[in-house]
Amino acid sequence: MAKADFSPIADTTRRAEIVALLRRAILTGQLAPGQKLNELRISEQMRVSRAPLREAMRELVQEGILTSIPYAGTFVIEVTAKDIDDAYSFNKVMDELAIERAWPLRDQRFFDELDRRHEAVKQATRALDTTRQIETALQLHGLIYEWADNSVLLETWQRLTSRLQMYFALHQHARNEPVPAEDVHETYVRLLKGKDMRAAQRHAREHINLDFEELLAYARGLEQRPSRGA
Amino acid sequence: MAKADFSPIADTTRRAEIVALLRRAILTGQLAPGQKLNELRISEQMRVSRAPLREAMRELVQEGILTSIPYAGTFVIEVTAKDIDDAYSFNKVMDELAIERAWPLRDQRFFDELDRRHEAVKQATRALDTTRQIETALQLHGLIYEWADNSVLLETWQRLTSRLQMYFALHQHARNEPVPAEDVHETYVRLLKGKDMRAAQRHAREHINLDFEELLAYARGLEQRPSRGA
DNA sequence: TCTTGTTAGATTGTCGACAATCTGCTTGTC
DNA sequence: GACAAGCAGATTGTCGACAATCTAACAAGA
Numbered sequence: 001m002a003k004a005d006f007s008p009i010a011d012t013t014r015r016a017e018i019v020a021l022l023r024r025a026i027l028t029g030q031l032a033p034g035q036k037l038n039e040l041r042i043s044e045q046m047r048v049s050r051a052p053l054r055e056a057m058r059e060l061v062q063e064g065i066l067t068s069i070p071y072a073g074t075f076v077i078e079v080t081a082k083d084i085d086d087a088y089s090f091n092k093v094m095d096e097l098a099i100e101r102a103w104p105l106r107d108q109r110f111f112d113e114l115d116r117r118h119e120a121v122k123q124a125t126r127a128l129d130t131t132r133q134i135e136t137a138l139q140l141h142g143l144i145y146e147w148a149d150n151s152v153l154l155e156t157w158q159r160l161t162s163r164l165q166m167y168f169a170l171h172q173h174a175r176n177e178p179v180p181a182e183d184v185h186e187t188y189v190r191l192l193k194g195k196d197m198r199a200a201q202r203h204a205r206e207h208i209n210l211d212f213e214e215l216l217a218y219a220r221g222l223e224q225r226p227s228r229g230a
Numbered sequence: 231m232a233k234a235d236f237s238p239i240a241d242t243t244r245r246a247e248i249v250a251l252l253r254r255a256i257l258t259g260q261l262a263p264g265q266k267l268n269e270l271r272i273s274e275q276m277r278v279s280r281a282p283l284r285e286a287m288r289e290l291v292q293e294g295i296l297t298s299i300p301y302a303g304t305f306v307i308e309v310t311a312k313d314i315d316d317a318y319s320f321n322k323v324m325d326e327l328a329i330e331r332a333w334p335l336r337d338q339r340f341f342d343e344l345d346r347r348h349e350a351v352k353q354a355t356r357a358l359d360t361t362r363q364i365e366t367a368l369q370l371h372g373l374i375y376e377w378a379d380n381s382v383l384l385e386t387w388q389r390l391t392s393r394l395q396m397y398f399a400l401h402q403h404a405r406n407e408p409v410p411a412e413d414v415h416e417t418y419v420r421l422l423k424g425k426d427m428r429a430a431q432r433h434a435r436e437h438i439n440l441d442f443e444e445l446l447a448y449a450r451g452l453e454q455r456p457s458r459g460a
Numbered sequence: 461t462c463t464t465g466t467t468a469g470a471t472t473g474t475c476g477a478c479a480a481t482c483t484g485c486t487t488g489t490c
Numbered sequence: 491g492a493c494a495a496g497c498a499g500a501t502t503g504t505c506g507a508c509a510a511t512c513t514a515a516c517a518a519g520a
Contacts, residue, residue, distance in 0.1 A: 012511095013300045013473065039502070049475045051281060054503090058285045062292030064385070070243045071481050071502055083381060090382040093327050097320075151313060152320040155294065156386055242481095243503065269472070279505045284473090301472055301511045 014048055018056035021046070026065050026076055027165045028131050029173045036073045037066070065162050077163075081219040084167055087160060088212040094145075094157065095204045101148035103197050110147055111193060117143060118189050125183075134168045140185060144192070168211070171218050244278055248286035251276070256295050256306055257395045258361050259403045266303045267296070295392050307393075311449040314397055317390060318442040324375075324387065325434045331378035333427050340377055341423060347373060348419050355413075364398045370415060374422070398441070401448050 025031045037057065043050045057074050060066040068074045102110075117140040124132040138161050145157040188207055191200040255261045267287065273280045287304050290296040298304045332340075347370040354362040368391050375387040418437055421430040 015473080016300070040500090050502090051284075051474055051476095054281075055285055055288045055473095058288040059292050062289050070246070073502075086380045086382045089331075090327075090380060090386070093323065097323050101319075150316045150320060152316045152390065156320070156389075159386075159389075160382065245503080270470090280472090281504055281506095285503095302513095303472075 013052070015052040015055050015059075018046060018048060018053055019059055022056060022060055023063075023065070023162070026060075027162065027169055029166075029169045031076050033076050033078050033166075033170070035076045037075065038073075063162055064159060065166060077166075079167060079170060079219060079222075081216055081223055083163075084212065084215055084219050087163060087167070088208070088216070091160065091164075091208060092205050094153070094160075095208065096201050098144040098148045098153060098157070099192075099197065099201050099204060101150055101153070102144040103200075105147050105149060106192075110143070114140075114143055114189055114192060118185055121185055122183060130172045131169065134165055134172065137185065138165055140189075167215055167219075171215050174218060243282070245282040245285050245289075248276065248278065248283055249289055252286060252290055253293075253295070253392070256290075257392065257399055259396075259399045261306050263306050263308050263396075263400070265306045267305065268303075293392055294389060295396060309397060309400060309449060309452075311446055311453055313393075314442065314445050314449050317393060317397070318438070318446070321390065321394075321438060322435050324383070324390075325438065326431050328374040328378045328383060328387070329422075329427065329431050329434060331380060331383070332374045333430075335377055335379060336422075340373070344370075344373055344419055344422060348415055351415055352413060360402045361399065364395055364402065367415065368395055370419075397445055397449075401445050404448060 022031075022037075031037070039050050039053060039057075043053045046053070057066060057068070061068045061074065065077055066074050067077050117136065120136040121133065121140055124136050142157060142161065145154050148154065184207070187203060188200075191203050194200070252261075252267075261267070269280050269283060269287075273283045276283070287296060287298070291298045291304065295307055296304050297307050347366065350366040351363065351370055354366050372387060372391065375384050378384065414437070417433060418430075421433050424430070
C-alpha cells in the first residue's frame, strides 16, 4: 500500500478565517495599538454575522493581542516599553532552554528545514517585503522550538510570537526604513549546525539583544509623547 | 483625602461566569479528560443561550484545557504522560527564572503574603479539602511569579497553572487518598525568606520533582490501559 | 460477507433581532 | 456659569431559530 501522508483538512469555519484575517491585520499594523474594534462595522465589511466574529475576537483576547472590557469594547493591546522588555528577558531564557533541548535531536531534516527557512528570509529581504521578512525571521527562529520536543515550550513560543511580530512590525512601520541588506542570520544558522552548543546559546542571546535594543529605544521614545490610538 | 483602594468591579457578563463555572468543573475533575461538551445540554442546565456559552468555550480552548474540532465538538483535553513531563521540565526552568527575578524585590509585603498563602494551604490540609489544597498550594507557589515583575512570565505561569491544577486533581481523584499531614511547604517558605537564592532555586526544583514523579508514574500507568472519556 | 449509497437524527455553525449598558449631549435648576 | 438629571444614539451582550455538517444505522448490490 502506498503511503499517503495527507495533511489535515483546512478549517472551513468562518470563525477560523476571521481569526486569521484579524490576526494578520493586527500583526501587520493595519490595526493600530489601542484601536477599538467595532463589531458591527467589521462584521459588515467581512459579510459575516457578529456571532463568529465575536468568537474569533474571544480567541484573540486569550491569545494576548486583543483586550476586552465588558460593555465598552475590544481593543488592540497597547505596547509599552516594559511589555517589550518583559518579552525580551523571557525570550532569552526560553531560547537557552529550546536550544538545549533541540540540540541532541538535530538531524538531517533539521538542517534542511533550517536552510529552507533561512532561504525564505533572504528571499523576503531581497523582495523588500518587510512584513514577510519579520514573519520568516520568526519562523526561522521558531525551528529550535519545534525541534525541542516539548509541547508547553512550543505553545508558549507561539503565543509569544504573535506579540513579537506585532512589536517588530510597529517598529519597522515607524522607521519606514529599507530592510538591512546584510544577512544577520548567517552566523545563527552556522552555529546551529556546529558542535558548540554554548556558543549557539550565547549568539542567540546576543543576536536577539541587538534587535530588542532598537525596539526598546523606539518604544521608550513613544512613551515620552503618548499618542492616541485611532 | 482617604486612600480608597477599591478592587475592580466583578465581570457582570454571563460569559465570564460561564468561563469560571466550566473551568472549575474541568479543574476539579467533574468533567473528565476526553469528555465531549454538549452545547445544548450545558446551555439548558445553566439557563443560558448558546452564544455566551460558545464564546466561553472559545476562551477555554485558547487557555489550553479544551480542544475543539469543527463540526465535531469541543472536548476536555486528554492528559498524556508526555504532557505532564513537558510541563514539568518547562516549569523547572521557569521557576529558576521567577525566583531569580523576584529575589531582589522581596519586601515585607512579600513575606506577609507568603505567610498568608502558606496558612491557607495548611488550613485546606486540616480541612481535608483536597481540591482547595491543590488550589492554595499553586497560589503559594505562584507568589514568586507575581513578584517577578514580568508580565509575560506571570501570564505564562497562569496558563500553565490551569493544566497543573487539572493534572494534580486527576491524580488525587484517582488515588483517593487522604491528604499528607506533614507540611511539605515549610522548607520552601523558609528558604524564600532566607539569604541563599541558589538554595531556594534548588529546593524549588527538587520539591516540584517529587510531586511530579508521582504524577508521572500515575499517568504512565494510565497509558497502559487507556480509558475512554465518558 | 463486505462494500457502498442513502437517509434520519443529532449537533455544531451562523444569522438576524432584541435587551442591557455605556457615552455624550441637552436641559433645567441653583 | 456650574452642576446634576435625564434623554437619545450607538454599541455590546444575549437570545431563539435556521442552515450546514457529521454520525450511525440501514438497505442494496457485488
